[in-house]
Amino acid sequence: MSKKRVHEIAKEAGVTSKELLAALQAAGVEVKAAASNVEEADAKKVLASLGGKSASAKAEAKPKAAAKPKAQAKPKAEPKPEAKPAAKAGEAPKAAAKPAAAPKPKAAPKAEAKPAPAQASAQASKKPVRTDGKPSDPKPQASGAPVGGSSGAAGKKRRRVVIDSQASRREQGGGPPPQRPPRRRGGRRRRPLLEEPEPVQADPAEPQATKVNSGVTVRDLAELLGLSSADLIKKLMTMGEMATLTQTLTDESVKAIADEYDRKVEIVSASDEEAPAPEFEDADEELVERPPVVTIMGHVDHGKTSLLDAIRETEVAAGEAGGITQHIGAYQVHHDDHTITFLDTPGHEAFTAMRARGAQVTDVAVIVVAADDGVMPQTREAIDHARAADVPILIAVNKIDKEGANPDRIRTDLAADGLNPEDWGGDTIYCNVSAKTHEGLDNLLDMIILVTELEELAANPDAPASGSVIESKLDPGRGPVVSVLVNRGTLRVGDSVVAGAVWGKVRAMHDYLGAKVDEATPGMPVEVLGFDGVCEAGEFVQAVENDRRARQLAQERLNRLKAETIARRSARKVTLEEIFARAQEGDLKELNIVLKSDVAGSLEALQDEIAKVPQEQVAINIIRAQTGGISESDVMLASASNAIIIGFNVRPLADARRAAQAEGVDIRTYSVIYKITEDLRNAMEGMLDTVEVEDSVGEAEVREVFKASKVGRIAGCVVTEGKVQRDASVRLVREGTVIWTGQLDSLRRFKDAVQTVEEGQDCGIVLDGYADVKVGDVLEFFSTRQVEQTLG
Numbered sequence: 170m171s172k173k174r175v176h177e178i179a180k181e182a183g184v185t186s187k188e189l190l191a192a193l194q195a196a197g198v199e200v201k202a203a204a205s206n207v208e209e210a211d212a213k214k215v216l217a218s219l220g221g222k223s224a225s226a227k228a229e230a231k232p233k234a235a236a237k238p239k240a241q242a243k244p245k246a247e248p249k250p251e252a253k254p255a256a257k258a259g260e261a262p263k264a265a266a267k268p269a270a271a272p273k274p275k276a277a278p279k280a281e282a283k284p285a286p287a288q289a290s291a292q293a294s295k296k297p298v299r300t301d302g303k304p305s306d307p308k309p310q311a312s313g314a315p316v317g318g319s320s321g322a323a324g325k326k327r328r329r330v331v332i333d334s335q336a337s338r339r340e341q342g343g344g345p346p347p348q349r350p351p352r353r354r355g356g357r358r359r360r361p362l363l364e365e366p367e368p369v370q371a372d373p374a375e376p377q378a379t380k381v382n383s384g385v386t387v388r389d390l391a392e393l394l395g396l397s398s399a400d401l402i403k404k405l406m407t408m409g410e411m412a413t414l415t416q417t418l419t420d421e422s423v424k425a426i427a428d429e430y431d432r433k434v435e436i437v438s439a440s441d442e443e444a445p446a447p448e449f450e451d452a453d454e455e456l457v458e459r460p461p462v463v464t465i466m467g468h469v470d471h472g473k474t475s476l477l478d479a480i481r482e483t484e485v486a487a488g489e490a491g492g493i494t495q496h497i498g499a500y501q502v503h504h505d506d507h508t509i510t511f512l513d514t515p516g517h518e519a520f521t522a523m524r525a526r527g528a529q530v531t532d533v534a535v536i537v538v539a540a541d542d543g544v545m546p547q548t549r550e551a552i553d554h555a556r557a558a559d560v561p562i563l564i565a566v567n568k569i570d571k572e573g574a575n576p577d578r579i580r581t582d583l584a585a586d587g588l589n590p591e592d593w594g595g596d597t598i599y600c601n602v603s604a605k606t607h608e609g610l611d612n613l614l615d616m617i618i619l620v621t622e623l624e625e626l627a628a629n630p631d632a633p634a635s636g637s638v639i640e641s642k643l644d645p646g647r648g649p650v651v652s653v654l655v656n657r658g659t660l661r662v663g664d665s666v667v668a669g670a671v672w673g674k675v676r677a678m679h680d681y682l683g684a685k686v687d688e689a690t691p692g693m694p695v696e697v698l699g700f701d702g703v704c705e706a707g708e709f710v711q712a713v714e715n716d717r718r719a720r721q722l723a724q725e726r727l728n729r730l731k732a733e734t735i736a737r738r739s740a741r742k743v744t745l746e747e748i749f750a751r752a753q754e755g756d757l758k759e760l761n762i763v764l765k766s767d768v769a770g771s772l773e774a775l776q777d778e779i780a781k782v783p784q785e786q787v788a789i790n791i792i793r794a795q796t797g798g799i800s801e802s803d804v805m806l807a808s809a810s811n812a813i814i815i816g817f818n819v820r821p822l823a824d825a826r827r828a829a830q831a832e833g834v835d836i837r838t839y840s841v842i843y844k845i846t847e848d849l850r851n852a853m854e855g856m857l858d859t860v861e862v863e864d865s866v867g868e869a870e871v872r873e874v875f876k877a878s879k880v881g882r883i884a885g886c887v888v889t890e891g892k893v894q895r896d897a898s899v900r901l902v903r904e905g906t907v908i909w910t911g912q913l914d915s916l917r918r919f920k921d922a923v924q925t926v927e928e929g930q931d932c933g934i935v936l937d938g939y940a941d942v943k944v945g946d947v948l949e950f951f952s953t954r955q956v957e958q959t960l961g
Contacts, residue, residue: 172206176619179203182216187623192219201596203619378433381423384732388414390423394432404429417732459628460501460508460692461621462530462654465565466551467537472567475604476537477511480614482607498639498652499694500681504614510654510692512639530637530654531558533620535613537565540574540601544582552586561620563598564588565613570603628691634658634712638668639694641703649673649700653689653710660689660712665719666700668710670730672723673700761812763803764794765819767906771842772796775817778846789849798905799836801828808832815845818907820900820949840910866950867891869926869934874942880915882940883933886948893926897950899936903943912937 179189186203192215193200193207200207379393391401398414405412408425412418418426420436427434467473480502502509512531534555538548555562564583566576580590580599589595598616602609639652651668653660660666664675676699678686689695701723704710713719762779766772772794779789792810793803799814799821805828807814814821814829816838821829829836839845873885886893895916901909915935918926926932934948 171209173209173212174204175200175207175212176203178207178209178212178216184216184219185622186619188219189215192216201594202591202598203623204591204598204616378435379427380437381434382729382732383420383436384417384729385423386415386417386732387412390418390426394427394430394434396430401426455629455631456627457630457691459626459690460510461532461617461624461626462510462512462692463533463535463617464512464531465535465537466555468539468542468545468547468551471537471539471542471545471548472604473537476565476567476602479604479607479610480511499654501694502614504611504618507618508692509614509617510694512654530656531560532624532626533563533617534558534560535563535565535617537567538579538583539568540566540576540579541568541571543578544586549586552583552588561624562588563600563613563616563620564590566599566601567604569601570606570608576601626692628657630659630690632658634660634664634666634689634710636660636710638704638706638708638710640706641700643703647698649698649703651697651700651704651710652694653697654694655689655691657691658712659691660695660697662687664712665714665716666697666710666712667719667722668700668704669708670723670727671700671702671704671708672716672719673697674716674719675699759788759790761790761792761807761810763807763810763812763814764791765799765803765814765816766794766796767818771817775815775842775845778842779849782846782849798822799825799838801825804828804832804834804836807834813837815839817842817845819905820902820907822905840907860956861953862956864952864954865891866897866952867893867928868950869893869932869948871942871944871946871948874944875933880935882942883935884942884946884948886932886934888926888928888930888932890928891950892928893932893934893948893950894952895924897952900949900951901936901939901942902947902949903945908941908946909936909939911939914938 175190175193176186179186182189189212190200190203193211196211196215196218198207198211198215381390381393385393387401387405388398391398394401402412402414404426405422408422408429410422423434423436465473465477481500499510499512502511534551536548536551536555538544552562564579566579568574569576576599580593583597584590584593584595588597590597590599592599598620600609600613600616602613634655635657636653636655639654641649641651644650649671651671660675660678662675662678666673666675675697678689678698679696680686680689681694686695713722764772764775764779766775776791776794779791782789792812793806795803798819799816801822801824803814804821804825806812808828813835814837816836818840820838821836825836828834837845837848867888868890869886869888871884871886875883875885877883893916895913897913899911899913900907913934914937915933916923916926917933918930923932936942
């Protein structure tokens, strides 16, 4: 028998994939997902039994929805029968015909046990006949007839309901009608019964910890702990710290003070307090379907960008875009009456940064793996990030058009990581694609739509707008430009918005095609103009009532960030020279290291060698180990983790050097592995007598390469920083990786041999014993000297 996928059969039969999948599973057919294969005979049997259930279900849903407004309209429209008790007596038998009337008489006396005496005394002066029925009638009154369930005057309703309840009890002997118990359950009279046990449970609760903002001042901490500022300053003096009322305290000082006074405190940072993971409770009728958000991740050389470009070219070829596409970090693709939003992020680092700030914007993660290369460490890292975000994973096996491509090997390798292919009985969808020939792109989009259909993605477009920052930049002509993905509500031109410590008013918006738009609905990425500064990726964006509120929220956040920065910088950073001294004092328990290397093999060897270093006194914790040059993100991670950076055959980029100097992060670069382990061992043993310090002399960039018969290859360079000295050592750096280190063979300017060339001048350079120089290479000139080390 032939087999077909569940979603294809569902599409042919006119039912949803979810309905057919549930019916197949109920019939005992082994299927795991809508993309699973199933025998056509089994599917036909299930479809025959299913029949027109989907249509009948829809037909039944409409009358149910319509019944509610009718029931609500009746109570409003029936104030006239108040003067006709006979009509109410006639209504009671109709309501009594429903079987749910029995439980109400039991609940009625409970709910009216307390108000009975008050009602009886109040009504006895008017009509004694009604006072007899009222203590037991409050629930039947609201539920005796649909007419009495309206929200009109309370007194009138009670009188009318009393008559109805008495008549119904005399004639039927049963309980009140069935429609009213649910209303009474949500009514106000039963709330005291639910609230009574709460204080009993609250008695044994332990006192909660006092929340203290990171970077709190002495005055604010005294107020939070209920102490006088003078007493707190005295306590700080006894602890060896001189402080004033407005001085910012470090988190360690706050914890020490709390311990002195036997108080519990919880340090709250701005990122912790502001981390937006809001969960909105919208009614089902307010929700509308929104486009899914897809992030593509994987190894750097496996074709992520090419695949994104191929999908975008398909969209342009379909006539969707007529002009230049504006890069805003995201774009949309239309496929089979569906819209898909793709996040065009530079890699899983940005994805992680967004998730770290609570921005759960991704609905599906597509992991790209090259069929001719296999699963790489960065591929597994991307899978770990997607799993941590708890989003569905779809594998795109790229480059199937190349020679040597083996898609089955990719499936075998990833199956070992728990991503079993659907074809093998697993639940992970694999798609073979080629970004070059566009083969399999339609199938990939179909699978993305299939996966997201089961998620039932929806949002409320009428709510206040909120979303996440995709990327942000400072445009010379337009000012701060922020790309925003709207998650909920509708963002309009003129709205006051705030994102972290940045606020603004939406002056203009552009879509991914560069066209102006007046509003952005859920799932739509837009470029927003009007912010007063740039934001960080993943920051939560929300629309507020006015500019004053937006400015207030941004200022509060900015003040918190400034206080945290002061408190963070007041704490000393760890340098390699301080490790042994602090270890002896018992102050340092762990040494955090960021490892960067030129190739993966060297990185693994480094980790193995470091693991062999004795760690009785100081535990070495490698918080990041990656290949490539030392970047600014590495410096920021080291600063936040109190770590040092160790580079093997790599150099820090210019922005990384500036950030390291500003943050006080120690960067050490090596070309021999054993020197790294030797320095670590000497640092922990306190045996660092002298250290070789490198002084930067200057940098030159290769602009042209000339060939000379006698000399060889001559590098025509421009001195971009510092100066070039004939006797200085030189290091050849290509794309952040050290290629060669040695000395100069010749330094000339205008055919004359010189000893020094200043910044901004041209020169010709010949390296001693190395000729593989290319345009764009950077020559770093440096000198080394021996310096006596000081501990502490």
